[in-house]
Amino acid sequence: MGAQSIGKPAQGYPGRVAIRRAVETARALGLDVAGFEVSPDGTIRVIDARIEQAKPQSLFDQLEAAGKI
Structure with missing residues (x-):
């Protein structure tokens, strides 16, 4: 006998209806x-168009962003 997967059943890519609903x-x-x-496991990630820019963390990054370097 061959090996069988026990536990969670295999999922596939989500369908068009699920994507449209999301x-x-x-x-x-x-x-x-x-x-x-x-994703192949059925995950749907919706990507937002509004991306927030990260604030400069170091003093160098802050001065460079301000045009002082």
């Missing part, structure tokens, strides 16, 4: 949807 829900919550990612 994107519509994100838009209804006020996100500006730029795209989405799907």
Whole structure:
């Protein structure tokens, strides 16, 4: 006999309906949807178009951003 997987059943990529539902829900919550990612385990990640810029952490980065270096 061959090896059998016991436990969690294998999942596949999410379907079009699930993706559409996730994107519509994100838009209804006020996100500006730029795209989405799907994974073989069924995960759907919605990507927001509004990206916040990270603040400079070091003094050098702050001075460089201000144009003083």
